[in-house]
Amino acid sequence: MSWNTVKIKKGSLALAAGLLLLGTTAVQAQDAVEGKKIFDANCSACHSIETDVVGPALKDVHKRRDEAWIKKFVKNSTEMIQSGDPTAKEVFEKYGKVQMASFGGQLSDSDIDNVIAYVKEESEKPAAAAATPAADSGTEAEAAAAPKEVSFMELPPLVHITIALSGIIVLLIIATLIMLIRLFIPMLGDSIYDEDFRSSFAGRVLFLMRGDATVVTGKAKDEIHSNHDFDGIQEYDNDLPPWWKYMFYVSIVFAIGYMLHFHVFNSGLLQEQEYELEMQQAALFAASADNDPNAVTNFEVLTDAAALESGKSTFLTNCAACHGQEAQGTVGPNLTDEYWLHGGNVNDIFKTVKFGVPAKGMVPWQGKLSKDQILEVSSYILSLQGTNPANAKEPQGEKQ
Structure with a gap:
């Protein structure tokens, strides 16, 4: 060779x-x-x-x-x-x-x-790119336009100096007040213990700083309010705590303002009015939202042959895998009997198909089927009522 x-x-x-x-x-x-x-x-x-x-x-x-x-x-x-x-x-x-x-x-x-x-x-196909270069550049532009958070240490030195000087001035003022108090209190002598001075605002502040909490807690006079007692329980004439009285005074002022705002000038909405307004706003929002499962629908069952044939094609392509070629029920329930898990009129079926029942394995079809397709397949399902296919699944749900 x-x-x-x-x-x-x-x-x-x-x-x-x-x-x-x-x-x-x-x-x-x-x-x-x-x-x-x-x-x-x-x-x-x-x-x-x-x-x-x-x-x-x-x-x-x-x-x-x-x-x-x-x-x-x-x-x-x-x-x-x-x-x-x-x-x-x-x-x-x-x-x-x-x-x-x-x-x-x-x-x-x-x-x-x-x-x-x-x-x-x-x-084996490679993952799609997350974003195009144009989108990236747009994202970068948006990021540049967005306000950036700046830490305290990144602030200009002038700002640091201003804040530091402000703090020093506040400390000097406090120190000066303390020195003045320490200077003038000895000059007052025993007069600071006079009842007139102690009951004044300056006296209360002074004695509060010296540890006297009666300005907050009130005085305990330990004096019997009256001669009557109940089983050895006696009533003393002690002051109410000032903090409690101040809160009571504030509540009176608030109540007057509340009454004027809501009941005299009618410048505010009462709770019932606010609830009704929010419900109206929610209804308007729901009416404009295509994905609201609670929105009211008023579809009528389609009966023309072309629509039912289109619904049958959609059913065989998308629904038969779980409900059977004749809707007799396999993984999903039987759709030819009178029993329904989620309602048996055309609007109930439309919502079930559109939004699905993920907890029971029924996927939502709103992203894959159009509104017309969902209505057609819902009408086709209703047209199968009473067909009694072979090997039909046991009834599930309530009779409609």
Whole structure:
């Protein structure tokens, strides 16, 4: 065999290997495309790639779980939980004990392989940039325009000097007053103990500084107020504490001002009036807010065939994963009987679909479906009343 022949064979092998790799990549890409369709139709109601919804986020799930386990769990999660599989039980407990719908009768092994291929592809995508450069520059401009907090030590030296001089002046004034008091008190002699001086403001301040607390507590005269007693209990004529009397005087002044403000000049709102005003403001705010679950709605059930067909399409795409293809109930409740957990008229169903019931695993659809789509699917659900599909779930809630 000549050297040229060996070269040709090696080149042929390399070419074949390259074509094989390219073909494999193309097949994987096609699998991911099919997997996305299956995911959107069956899984997106309860799962997301990046974040937890009803079930866990699926990013890198192929690295955390064996593919054979994933297939088995997708086909019949209930059976795995009941069999005591520790991983299945852990997922069931962690996500509010909401069982995943069983897809054994709907998805084949190849369908699940395609979904795994789609999850792999999405998991390997780099995270999106948090902000564009233009947004960054705008943020920097806003930060520059915002007032900056300055610590005391960063203030100009002139401010420090001014504050220090002010403190020195205050201290000098206090020291001067103390010196004057110490100078003039000895000159007064015993006259400071005269009742007239002690009862004056200056006398009270002086004796308070010398430790006499009667200006605050009042005098204890220890004199019997009257000759009557009750079982040996006698009443003394002592002063009320001055602090109590001052608070009483302040409360009288406050009461007069309160009466004039609220009942004479009517310049203030009473509690009932304030409550009514705030309720009116809240009602106006709620009326303008699209996301208020307590806002009153007055939708009518749609009955035309086109709207119901559109509602059916929306239901099969988004709701069937949890409620069944015929709304017979799987993870979610049966929607074809007369029993409802959250109200059975079109407005109740509209709100349940729009805002969801996260505590029970029902996701809010207001960010994914338009108002018209939610009304259409709500009307379609009501059109299924009494259809009695096979394998219907037991009634839940109250009869409507």
